Amino acid sequence: MTDDVIYDRGYRRYDGPRLGVSGARRAVIRDGIRRVLGLRRKARRKILPWSLLAIAAASAVVFVGLHFASSQIGIEDTSLLPRYGELFDFFSWVGILFIALAAPTLLIPDRTQGVLAVYFSRPLTVGAYLQGKLAAFLGVTSLIYLLPQLALHIGLAFLSDDGFLPYLGSNLDVLWKVPLVTAGYLALHGSLVTAVSAVVGRTGVAAAIFLGILTAGGSIASRIGLLDVPFARWVTLLALDQHPRIVRDRVFDITTADYPAVQAGFGMWTSVAVIAVVAVVGTWWVYRRYRKLA
Amino acid sequence: MAHWRAVQPVVTARGLTHDYGPVVALRDVEVEIPPGVTGLVGANGAGKTTFFRILLGLIHPTAGEVTVLGADVGREAGRVRGMVGYMPEGECLPDDQTAADFVAYAAELAGIPPGEAKRRSSETLFLVGLEEERFRYLGDFSTGMRQRVKLAQAIVHDPALVLLDEPASGLDPDGRDQMLDLIGRLGSFGISVIVSSHVLTDIERTCDWVVMLDAGALVRSGPLEAGGDLRTVTVEVLDNADTVADALRRRGFDVTLVGHRFVVTGDDGATEAAIVEEVARADAGLLRMVRGASSLEEEFLARAERR
Numbered sequence: 252m253t254d255d256v257i258y259d260r261g262y263r264r265y266d267g268p269r270l271g272v273s274g275a276r277r278a279v280i281r282d283g284i285r286r287v288l289g290l291r292r293k294a295r296r297k298i299l300p301w302s303l304l305a306i307a308a309a310s311a312v313v314f315v316g317l318h319f320a321s322s323q324i325g326i327e328d329t330s331l332l333p334r335y336g337e338l339f340d341f342f343s344w345v346g347i348l349f350i351a352l353a354a355p356t357l358l359i360p361d362r363t364q365g366v367l368a369v370y371f372s373r374p375l376t377v378g379a380y381l382q383g384k385l386a387a388f389l390g391v392t393s394l395i396y397l398l399p400q401l402a403l404h405i406g407l408a409f410l411s412d413d414g415f416l417p418y419l420g421s422n423l424d425v426l427w428k429v430p431l432v433t434a435g436y437l438a439l440h441g442s443l444v445t446a447v448s449a450v451v452g453r454t455g456v457a458a459a460i461f462l463g464i465l466t467a468g469g470s471i472a473s474r475i476g477l478l479d480v481p482f483a484r485w486v487t488l489l490a491l492d493q494h495p496r497i498v499r500d501r502v503f504d505i506t507t508a509d510y511p512a513v514q515a516g517f518g519m520w521t522s523v524a525v526i527a528v529v530a531v532v533g534t535w536w537v538y539r540r541y542r543k544l545a
Numbered sequence: 546m547a548h549w550r551a552v553q554p555v556v557t558a559r560g561l562t563h564d565y566g567p568v569v570a571l572r573d574v575e576v577e578i579p580p581g582v583t584g585l586v587g588a589n590g591a592g593k594t595t596f597f598r599i600l601l602g603l604i605h606p607t608a609g610e611v612t613v614l615g616a617d618v619g620r621e622a623g624r625v626r627g628m629v630g631y632m633p634e635g636e637c638l639p640d641d642q643t644a645a646d647f648v649a650y651a652a653e654l655a656g657i658p659p660g661e662a663k664r665r666s667s668e669t670l671f672l673v674g675l676e677e678e679r680f681r682y683l684g685d686f687s688t689g690m691r692q693r694v695k696l697a698q699a700i701v702h703d704p705a706l707v708l709l710d711e712p713a714s715g716l717d718p719d720g721r722d723q724m725l726d727l728i729g730r731l732g733s734f735g736i737s738v739i740v741s742s743h744v745l746t747d748i749e750r751t752c753d754w755v756v757m758l759d760a761g762a763l764v765r766s767g768p769l770e771a772g773g774d775l776r777t778v779t780v781e782v783l784d785n786a787d788t789v790a791d792a793l794r795r796r797g798f799d800v801t802l803v804g805h806r807f808v809v810t811g812d813d814g815a816t817e818a819a820i821v822e823e824v825a826r827a828d829a830g831l832l833r834m835v836r837g838a839s840s841l842e843e844e845f846l847a848r849a850e851r852r
Contacts, residue, residue, distance in 0.1 A: 262734040263668055265703035269627060269656035278653035292641050293682065365637040369698060372601050372631035373654040374623040545603060 275375040276383045283387025286360075287353045303349045304395060310342040311399035315406030322410055335425055336503030338403055339396075339432060340496070347440060349395045351461050354444040355454035357384050363452050367544055377545045381538060388441060396433040400425075428502050435495040439526045440465075442533030443491065449540040465492045473511040487511035491529065494522035553615065555580050555706050555737045556600060560609035563595055570595040572761040573609070578739060582732045584748030584769070585741040587758035593741040594634070596758065597708050600739075601626055614705050627656060630699035634710040634741075638691055640684030644670055647683060648697050655702035662701075669697045673727060689720035696727060700736065707731060709740040713747055725751050775836060776812040780820055781805055783830030792823040805832075 270277075284290070289297035317332055326332075333341070361367050370380060404425055411418035444461040451457040469490035476487035488494075493510040500507055501519040512522065554577040561574040571592045587593050598604045600613050602622025611618050613625045639647060645666050652662035670679040673693040678686070683694060692712065699707050712728060713721045728751050731738050739756075742748055748755060749769065757764035782789060782805055790802040796819055799810040809816055817834065824831045 262672060262700075262730075263665070263703075264735075265657065265661070265665065267661055268658060269702075270658060271627070271656050272623060274656045274658070275654045278650060278659075281653075281659075282650055286641075291643070291646055296641060360639055360641070364639050365633065365635050366639050368633040368635070368637045369631070369651060370654055371603060372626060372629070372633075373651070373702075374627045374656060375654050376623070 279383025311402035351458035355457040446533040497522040562608040583754040584752035591758040592761040630704035630707040632699040645679040651698035781833040785829040
């Protein structure tokens with residue numbers, strides 16, 4: 252006989268603070284970020300997001316390397332070398348793939364696995380749930396746009412003949428231009444893929460539909476826009492992927508392509524309006540859908 | 546937040562009505578449910594799930610009002626949901642999360658701070674018997690383990706009332722026993738429970754109060770032990786139940802027929818003798834004959850038929 256005692260830990264009451272809807276919203280944000288990045292999930296869930304992040308970061312390293320190489324071989328005119336604006340193009344497909352992964356991952360499993368029944372039995376409202384998901388989405392996807400730009404900015408500052416701090420001081424405009432252009436990309440692509448994810452039941456299918464809308468839809472709209480038919484000019488606006496790029500070109504004062512909408516005579520503000528319309532309609536659509544599900 | 550530990554009803558419904566267009570899911574339900582473990586019984590489509598959804602404030606009644614733990618659900622749905630736990634009937638677990646992470650997340654969604662949520666997750670999973678498996682992914686869990694996790698997420702935030710929708714669904718007999726034991730223990734922790742089930746023996750085993758719904762209408766709300774009606778004889782036959790019932794009616798008995806069962810009203814020994822005689826004459830094959838509504842199921846069938 253021993254003196255050991257087995258205790259039944261039973262049930263412990265909780266009389267501590269309860270954080271209400273705001274606490275629930277923060278929980279949704281934390282869980283959303285973990286889910287997209289595969290944190291606290293099986294290893295295979297981490298492969299795709301971290302690979303895409305690594306590729307995006309590598310693109311900045313390539314750009315810094317170009318600037319470094321040009322300085323080593325004595326090229327005086329570095330204005331021909333790609334910089335912040337061009338970097339968006341360099342990793343844009345990585346960013347789009349990341350967005351195509353993030354939004355369906357955030358929304359679809361909750362619905363298809365029936366977890367919403369648990370979530371909405373808590374003080375969490377539909378609005379707070381979607382706000383939490385949106386914050387998680389923006390938090391993670393902005394990483395893939397902002398981190399390479401930050402790496403490029405620091406890299407160029409180190410390589411600058413003027414010195415690190417003077418370079419930063421003379422390029423303060425980057426601090427608003429990069430976030431502004433990033434917001435354009437995320438608003439258009441994010442609301443589009445989120446709207447698709449709100450109705451499609453499989454993450455892969457949602458990603459494929461989103462990519463299809465961007466590629467095939469853009470291509471078809473561009474071709475119709477060239478035809479001599481009524482409203483062909485307006486059809487060019489349906490090539491959605493061009494709009495953040497048009498904004499980007501104007502913000503950084505560069506020209507990277509002949510966009511169908513520009514050829515049809517539309518300017519940057521039309522693209523801004525298209526992005527805003529897609530974002531508003533997409534948000535309304537998702538909210539309406541989840542109001543029904545709750 | 547102070548807990549609801551008073552003796553007043555945990556749920557009060559007055560004239561509760563809800564329809565989905567032409568389909569009336571709940572019809573003028575007047576009920577008070579006391580603290581303790583209450584069974585909500587009814588066939589599929591009786592209105593049980595609609596009743597739960599109204600209690601959680603997820604849908605609004607077409608007419609009438611309902612209070613849960615003293616709070617008006619229509620005006621304070623968020624507050625009510627903070628005090629109530631819910632275990633859905635269907636699948637509601639993410640395959641790619643560990644049990645510990647999911648239950649902690651469920652606690653955080655109820656407003657528990659993250660550190661405390663993690664502690665309570667471990668304790669609650671210990672309580673439901675999953676302490677060894679809590680770091681395994683839910684996709685690798687058996688049905689019985691998943692049911693336990695569903696129960697754990699429903700109680701992790703220390704609710705005053707838990708709504709359990711068919712908690713023993715899909716479990717083998719051992720798993721069912723364990724789940725019913727767990728539900729019984731919740732009452733001893735001071736948590737009131739409303740458990741819906743169509744397996745009425747489960748309700749008889751775990752509950753001390755029963756609410757019966759049929760086609761959206763309240764059939765009965767009362768203590769379980771007061772259900773027996775010794776003026777009736779419940780009979781189950783193999784075949785020809787309608788022939789026997791007709792014969793008994795011709796002999797002046799009040800007979801309610803439901804499938805192969807019928808309930809005969811008659812409070813003396815002559816009733817049983819007449820039943821045996823008519824069953825033999827119709828070659829119906831007597832399977833069971835019991836005086837009084839000895840089980841909730843028979844009572845439910847009889848009452849539903851009378852309506």
